[in-house]
Amino acid sequence: MWKTTDAGLYWENVSDGHFRRSSVGAIAVSASDANVVFAGMGESCIRGNVSHGDGVYRSTDSGKSWQHVGLDDTRHIAKVRVHPSDPDVVYVAALGHAHGPNPQRGVFRSRDGGRTWQKALYRGPKAGASDLSLDPNNPRILYAAFWETVRRPWELVSGGPGSGVFRSTDGGDTWTDLSRRPGLPRGALGKIGIAVSPAKTGRVYAIIEAADGAVFRSDDGGDTWQRLSEEGDLRARAWYYQHIVAHPTNPDTVWVLNVDAWRSIDAGKTFERIAIPHGDHHDLWVDPKDPRRMIEGNDGGATVSLNGGDAWSSIYNQPTAEFYHVATDTRVPYRVYGAQQDNTTITVPSRSAIAGITRSEAYAIGGGESGHIAVRPDDPDIVFAGSYQGFLTRYDHRTGQSRNIMVWPEMSSGWGAADVKHRFQWTFPIALSPHDPNVLFTCGERVFRSTDEGATWEAISPDLTRQDPAKQGRSGGSLTGDNTGAEYFCTVFAFAESPARRGVLWAGSDDGLVHVSRDDGKTWKNVTPRGVPPWSTIRSVEPSPHDAGKAYVAAERYRLDDFRPYFFRSADYGRTWAKITAGIPDDDFARVIREDPEKPGLLYAGTETGLYVSFDDGGRWQRLRGNLPVVPIHDLVVKDGDLVVATHGRSFWILDDVTPLRQGAERVARERVHVFAPRAATRFKTNGGFPSKPKAGKNYRNPGATQVTYRLVERPETGEKVEVLLDAGKNPPDGVIVHYWLRQAAAGELTLAFLDARGREIKTISSERPQIAAPGAPTAELPGEGAEAVSGVT
Numbered sequence: 001m002w003k004t005t006d007a008g009l010y011w012e013n014v015s016d017g018h019f020r021r022s023s024v025g026a027i028a029v030s031a032s033d034a035n036v037v038f039a040g041m042g043e044s045c046i047r048g049n050v051s052h053g054d055g056v057y058r059s060t061d062s063g064k065s066w067q068h069v070g071l072d073d074t075r076h077i078a079k080v081r082v083h084p085s086d087p088d089v090v091y092v093a094a095l096g097h098a099h100g101p102n103p104q105r106g107v108f109r110s111r112d113g114g115r116t117w118q119k120a121l122y123r124g125p126k127a128g129a130s131d132l133s134l135d136p137n138n139p140r141i142l143y144a145a146f147w148e149t150v151r152r153p154w155e156l157v158s159g160g161p162g163s164g165v166f167r168s169t170d171g172g173d174t175w176t177d178l179s180r181r182p183g184l185p186r187g188a189l190g191k192i193g194i195a196v197s198p199a200k201t202g203r204v205y206a207i208i209e210a211a212d213g214a215v216f217r218s219d220d221g222g223d224t225w226q227r228l229s230e231e232g233d234l235r236a237r238a239w240y241y242q243h244i245v246a247h248p249t250n251p252d253t254v255w256v257l258n259v260d261a262w263r264s265i266d267a268g269k270t271f272e273r274i275a276i277p278h279g280d281h282h283d284l285w286v287d288p289k290d291p292r293r294m295i296e297g298n299d300g301g302a303t304v305s306l307n308g309g310d311a312w313s314s315i316y317n318q319p320t321a322e323f324y325h326v327a328t329d330t331r332v333p334y335r336v337y338g339a340q341q342d343n344t345t346i347t348v349p350s351r352s353a354i355a356g357i358t359r360s361e362a363y364a365i366g367g368g369e370s371g372h373i374a375v376r377p378d379d380p381d382i383v384f385a386g387s388y389q390g391f392l393t394r395y396d397h398r399t400g401q402s403r404n405i406m407v408w409p410e411m412s413s414g415w416g417a418a419d420v421k422h423r424f425q426w427t428f429p430i431a432l433s434p435h436d437p438n439v440l441f442t443c444g445e446r447v448f449r450s451t452d453e454g455a456t457w458e459a460i461s462p463d464l465t466r467q468d469p470a471k472q473g474r475s476g477g478s479l480t481g482d483n484t485g486a487e488y489f490c491t492v493f494a495f496a497e498s499p500a501r502r503g504v505l506w507a508g509s510d511d512g513l514v515h516v517s518r519d520d521g522k523t524w525k526n527v528t529p530r531g532v533p534p535w536s537t538i539r540s541v542e543p544s545p546h547d548a549g550k551a552y553v554a555a556e557r558y559r560l561d562d563f564r565p566y567f568f569r570s571a572d573y574g575r576t577w578a579k580i581t582a583g584i585p586d587d588d589f590a591r592v593i594r595e596d597p598e599k600p601g602l603l604y605a606g607t608e609t610g611l612y613v614s615f616d617d618g619g620r621w622q623r624l625r626g627n628l629p630v631v632p633i634h635d636l637v638v639k640d641g642d643l644v645v646a647t648h649g650r651s652f653w654i655l656d657d658v659t660p661l662r663q664g665a666e667r668v669a670r671e672r673v674h675v676f677a678p679r680a681a682t683r684f685k686t687n688g689g690f691p692s693k694p695k696a697g698k699n700y701r702n703p704g705a706t707q708v709t710y711r712l713v714e715r716p717e718t719g720e721k722v723e724v725l726l727d728a729g730k731n732p733p734d735g736v737i738v739h740y741w742l743r744q745a746a747a748g749e750l751t752l753a754f755l756d757a758r759g760r761e762i763k764t765i766s767s768e769r770p771q772i773a774a775p776g777a778p779t780a781e782l783p784g785e786g787a788e789a790v791s792g793v794t
Contacts, residue, residue: 001013001014001015001019001024001027001039001063002014002302002318002320003062003063004302004304007304007306007313008295008302008303008304008312008313008314008317009313009317010317010698010709010726010727011302011317011318012711012726013629014059014063014064015039015057015063015066016629016630018057018065018066019039019041019057019066019630020054020068020609020630021041021042021051021052021053021054021609021630022051022609022629022630022631022632022649022650023041023042023043023050023051023052023053023649024039024040024041024042024043024053025040025041025042025043025044025053025076025077025078026038026039026040026044026077026078026079026080026092026093027039027040027080028040028079028080028081028082028090029082030082030087031082031084031085031136032083032084032085032086032087033087034062035059035060035061035062036058036059036060036082036087036113037058037059037062037063038056038057038058038059038080038082038090038114039056039057039058039059039066039080040053040056040074040077040078040079040080040092040094041053041054041055041056041057041074041077042054042074042075042076042077042095043076044076044077044078044095044130045239045240045241045282046076046095046098046149046151046156046239047240047341047486048151048153048156048426048486048487048559049322049324049341049648050076050098050151051608051632051648051649052075052076052097052098052558053074053075053076053077054068054072055068055069055070055071055072055073055074055077056068056069056070056071056074056077056080056092056114057069058113058114067114069110069113069114069115070114070115070116070117071092071094071104071108071117072104073097073102073104074092074094074095074096074104074105074108075094075095075096075097075098075102076094076095076096076097076098076128077092077093077094077095078093078094078095078128078129078130078131078132079091079092079093079129079131079132080092080093081093081132081133081134081142083134083139084134084136084139085139087113088110088111088112088113089109089110089111089139089171090109090110090113090114091107091108091109091120091132091134091142091172092107092108092109092110092117092129092132093107093128093129093130093131093132093144093145094106094107094108094128094129095128095129095130095147095149096125096128097561098149098150098151099150099151099152099558099559099560099561100150100560100561101125101126102125103122103125105122105125105127105128105129106119106120106121106122106123106127106128106129106146107119107120107121107122107129107132107142107144107172108120109171109172120168120172120173120175121144121146121166121168121172121175123146123148123162123164124162126148126150126160126162127146127147127148127149127160127161127162127163128146128147129144129145129146129147130145130146130147130191130192130193130242131144131145131192131193131194131242132144132145132194133194133195133196133204134196135196135198136198136288137198137201138201139171140168140169140170140171141167141168141169141196141221142167142168142171142172143165143166143167143194143196143204143222144165144166144167144168144175144194145164145165145166145191145192145193145194145206146162146163146164146165146166146192147162147163147190147191147192148160148161148162148163149190149191149239149477151559152559152560153471153487153489153510153511153535153537153559153560154417154471154472154473154475154487154489154490155471155473155475155476155487156239156475156476156477156482156487157476157477158190158191158209158238158239158476158477158479158480158482159188159189159190159191159209159477159478159479160188161188163179163188163189163190163191163192164177164178164179164189164192165177165178165179165184165192165194165206165208165222166178166179167221167222178222178223181218181222181223181224181225182223182224182225183216183218183224183225183226183227184206184208184216184225185208185210185211185212185213186212187210187211187212188210188211188478188479189208189209189210190208190209190210190213190238190239190477190479190480191209191238191239191242192206192207192208192209192242193206193207193241193242193243193244193256194206194244195244195245195246195254196246197246197247197251197254198246198248198249198288199246199247199248199249199250199251200219200251202218202219202220202221203217203218203219203246203251204217204218204221204222205217205244205246205254205268206218206225206244207234207235207242207243207244207256209235209238209239209242209479209480210479211479213235213238213479214227214228214229214230214235215228215229215230215231215234215244215254215256215264215268215271216228216268217267217268228267228268228269229264229268229269229270229271231262231271233258233259233260233262234256234258234262234271235258235480236258236259237258237259237480237482238479238480239476239480239482240280241257241258241259241281241282243256243257243258243281243282243283243284244256244257245257245284245286247286247291248286248287248288248291249288249291250265250291251267252264252265252266252267253265254267254268255274255284256271257281257282257283257284258281259279259280259281260273260274260279260281261273261274261276261281261284261296261298262274263309274309276296276298276303276309276312277298277300277303277312277314277315278298278299278300278301278303278315278342279298279299279300279342280298280299280300280342281296281297281298282297282298282299283296283297284296284297291308292305292306292307292308293305293306294308294309296312298315299341299342299343300315300342300343301315301318301320302315302318303315316359317726317727319650319651319729320649320650320651321338321340321341321343321346321649321650321651321652322340322341322342322647322648322649323338323339323340323341323634323635323646323647323648323651323652324338324339324341324370324371324372324427324634324635324646324648325338325339325371325372325373325427325634325635325646326338326635326636326637326644326645326646326652327372327373327374327375327637328350328375328637328639328644329375329377329380330375330377330378330380331380332682333349333350333351333684334349334350334639334640335347335348335349335350335380336348336349336350336644336652336654337365337373337375337383337385338373338635338646338652339367339368339369339370339371339372339373339385339386339387339427340369341369341370341648342369343369344364344368344369345364345365345366345367345368345369345371345373345385346362346363346364346365347362347363347364347365347383348361348362348652348729349361350639350642350644350654350732351684351731351732352686352728352729352731353684353685353686353687354686354687354688354689354703354704354706354708355686355687355688355689355701355703355708355725355728355731356701356708356710356725356727356728356729356730356731357728357729357730357731358706358708358727358728358729360706363397365383365385365395365397366383366384366385366393366394366395366402367384367385367386367387367391367392367393367395368385368386368387368388368391369387369388370386370387370388370426370427371385371386371387371388371391371392371427371428371430372385372386372427372428372429372430372431373385373386373430374430374431374432374440375432376432376437377432377437378437379437381396381397381398382394382395382396382397382453383395383397384405384430384432384440384453384454385430386427386428386430386442388424388426388427388484388485388486389411389412389413389424389484389485390406390407390408390412390422390424390428390444390485391404391406391411392404392405392406392407392430392442392454393405394453394454403454405450405453405454405455407422407424407442407444407448407457408420408421408422412483412485413483413484413485414481414483415474415483416472416473416474416475416483417471417472417473417487417488417489417490417491418469418472418473420488422444422445422446423444423445423465423472423488423489423490423491424443424444424485424488424491425443425444425485425488425491425492425493425510426485426486426488427493428442428443428444428491428492428493429441429442429443429492429493429494429495430442431495431496431497433497433502434497434498434499435497435499435502436502438451438452438453439451440453440454441495441497441505442457443491443492443493443495443507444491444492445463445464445465445467445490445491445492446459446460446461446462446463446464446492447459447460447461447464447492447495447505447507447521448460449521460517460520460521460522461507461515461517461521461524462524463490464492464507464509464513464515464524465490465491465492465509465510465511465513466490466509466511466512466513466534466535467490468489468490468511471489471490471511471535472488472489472490475487489510489511490509490510490511491509491510492507492508492509492510493508493509493510493537493538493539494506494507494508494538494539494540494541495507495508495541496541496542496543497543498543498544498548498551499543499545499597500543500544500545500546500547500548501548502520503517503518503519503520503521504516504517504518504543504548504573505517505520505521506541506543506551507524507541508538508539508540508541508553508555509538510537510538511534511535511536511537512528512532512533512534512535512536512537512538512555513526513528513538514526514527514528514529514532514538514541514553514574515527516551516573516574518573525574527570527573527574527575529553529568529570529574529577529579530577531566531568531577531579532553532555532566532568533557533562535557535560536555536556536557536560536566537555537556537557537559538553538554538555539554539555539556539590539591539592540552540553540554540591540592540593540594540635541553542554542593542594542595544595544600545595545597546595546600547571547600549570549571549572549573550569550570550571551569551570551573551574552567552568552569552570552580552593552594552595552603552618553566553567553568553569553570553577553593554566554567554590554591554592554593554605554606555567555568555590556589556590556591557589558589558608562589563586563587563588563589563608564581564586564587564589565581565584565585565586565588565589565590565607566579566581566589566590567579567580567581567584567590567593567605567618568580569617569618578618580614580617580618580619580621581621582619582620582621583612583614583620583621583622584605584607584612584621588607588608588609589607589608590605590606590607591606591607591608591632591633591634591635592605592606592633592634592635592636593605593606594636594637594638596638596658596661596662597638598641598662599661599662600617601614601615601616601617602614602615602661602662603617603618603621604624604636604638604643605621606632606633606634606635606636606645607632607633608632609630609631609632610623610624610625610628610630610631610633611623611624611625611628611633611636611645612624613661615661615664615665615666615667624655626655628645628653628655629647629650631647631648631649631650632647632648632649633645633646633647633648634646634647634648638658641657641658641659641662641679642654642655642656642657642658642732643655643658652729654732656732656733656737657679657737657739659676659677659678659679659737659739660676660739660741663676663677665741668741669741669743670743671741671743672742672743672744673740673741673742673743674740674741675738675739675740675741675752676738676739676740676741678736678737678738678739679737681735681736681737683734683735684734686731686734687703687704688701688703689701689702689703689704689707689708690702690703694712694721694723696712697711698710698711698726699711699712699723708725708727708728709725709726709727709728710723710724710725710726711723711724711726712724738752740752746767749766749767749768750766750767751764751765751766751767752764752765753765
């Protein structure tokens with residue numbers, strides 16, 4: 001969760017260290033006490049990459065601290081509504097499990113701030129509440145929308161007998177079914193959005209997914225309804241949208257949020273598009289005291305308007321990118337590459353020559369939102385990037401040209417998996433051979449290879465999936481088809497060639513099969529671990545960089561409502577496998593596994609909630625946390641001694657030096673004192689800009705033609721003041737990084753001395769607080785214009 005105190009100029013995180021899950025589906029601020037904030041966890045717009053939550057959190061100090069207040073198994077919460085005059089009375093609309101039935105779903109009510117909950121409205125284990133609207137003029141009146149839905153790896157089904165519209169006039173004690181009231185659709189119902197008008201008693205708006213769906217309005221509290229706009233774009237991809245918002249002071253103004261944002265000023269008869277930064281809109285708050293002040297949420301982030309929507313704050317000040325994969329190149333400093341959900345591909349430097357890593361140094365590299373990326377090691381200006389439906393490009397940064405090199409150059413929106421020539425996953429593999437940069441691989445239902453940068457392709461495997469026709473149909477359900485490629489199933493999801501031996505190829509499918517070829521693709525053998533249940537998704541296959549016969553597999557089944565982790569290791573080309581999950585909680589499912597390229601048996605694993613490390617080849621795992629937030633780790637790579645992770649929701653993170661892990665940090669922990677041997681370092685020159693004496697609040701640096709904003713924060717454990725950047729990524733430390741271990745804190749001064757080969761002292765660093773620099777002087781962390789940072793860092 002992020003908070004702004006300056007109308008969206010800057011956003012600062014307020015949930016790290018408090019939330020146990022990263023996905024937030026709803027926020028509610030009490031109208032009677034703005035210090036009281038509720039967070040409903042788990043988004044309810046259930047994409048194929050959706051993450052679940054763990055109930056409800058409550059803050060009574062405007063986000064400084066949080067308490068978990070229950071409803072753990074609701075998983076996906078669509079709305080939280082707080083009584084307008086009593087912050088202890090709160091309602092929750094819980095969709096429940098997205099991937100299977102469960103009982104903790106529906107509308108819940110608490111009268112004691114979340115300490116206890118009552119299930120106010122329940123429609124069975126397959127339907128949950130997708131919207132909830134409370135009349136601020138008479139808070140005993142509530143309207144709830146229910147949605148029967150399920151998402152499986154191969155389909156989304158929207159609609160069923162559990163969907164409907166309901167009203168309570170007694171604060172949720174009893175409810176009336178309005179679903180078949182005059183004027184509403186008569187057939188099956190899907191997802192529904194509902195909004196009561198605060199500006200006119202009895203007026204309610206609804207947007208309904210049905211065979212004859214439309215926008216509807218009632219002026220008698222839902223007893224009868226009038227059919228309004230039938231514009232199809234208001235209800236496109238209904239499962240992902242169906243958001244309707246009534247203006248707080250004008251009863252004839254109503255908003256509908258979809259790919260575009262729509263506004264009606266004639267009570268829902270007609271709508272016009274409104275320009276808002278980014279697309280895919282999901283939430284809107286209009287200030288009832290000043291309707292020109294608005295906050296809007298979309299797939300690009302949050303944006304604020306102070307003039308009724310004529311202008312909006314930037315969305316490029318929130319590090320919330322959802323990356324699917326991560327790649328690096330061979331530059332020094334190296335660059336990091338990834339594809340962002342609902343945005344472009346992007347590459348950013350791992351280190352900048354100025355005070356922070358800013359957006360000015362980023363650029364897109366072809367492909368699209370969901371793809372793998374592969375960078376030529378011998379020419380990092382050449383990048384191969386993918387997107388859904390098999391879209392694949394070759395990008396040349398020298399010319400800016402991006403060329404389509406799809407295996408089968410035909411887009412397939414609207415088609416089911418059975419209708420296409422080749423089945424490519426939403427995020428299909430792309431990989432260059434570690435032995436020959438001229439060899440490029442990609443995967444659909446089989447493995448394809450090119451030796452001319454994608455100009456031509458050859459299939460080098462048969463279909464490596466279960467080929468189940470029942471799981472290759474069209475998606476969306478009986479009401480609204482939705483076939484973008486996200487549900488294409490029976491595909492190869494993971495692929496890699498062994499770095500240890502050329503021609504040893506591994507492939508894992510999204511329906512639970514693992515194959516290996518030891519002759520460069522001429523023949524393939526099914527080596528699926530016995531512990532992988534059918535229809536699991538093989539998220540990653542990691543051939544050991546040290547042993548040609550060794551490989552690791554990460555598999556998940558969360559989209560089948562199974563949240564257990566599945567990690568496996570084989571040392572004999574897949575003939576036998578060992579499950580390696582000790583130390584990982586049973587509800588923290590697997591996403592990726594990697595072996596350190598220098599230290600055999602040192603493993604890193606990414607899960608739904610973070611990062612783990614194993615020092616004994618998977619025998620035992622432990623958290624690798626530090627300041628890494630709780631967030632899904634979709635991919636990771638070890639690059640030049642750094643650990644680079646792609647998070648789904650918190651952008652890229654880098655652990656700048658894994659030297660202690662490689663040198664046996666677990667064993668060293670038993671020693672009293674230990675100094676780790678530093679890794680080789682490169683001297684860089686950092687332009688920190690023109691500094692000034694820091695003051696309370698926001699401060700600014702001006703390196704060259706850009707500006708970096710920071711806040712000075714005191715570390716509670718040391719009292720040291722550090723700069724926290726608000727609109728840029730942080731550079732790694734300059735100089736040589738020296739890591740040391742003390743089993744117990746030093747009683748007095750601690751010194752670290754650097755000696756030359758003859759034992760003569762070069763420099764000594766002390767744990768005592770340094771002298772305070774004169775006003776305006778450069779800091780050690782970010783030197784001033786022209787200064788060169790070469791000092792050691794402890």
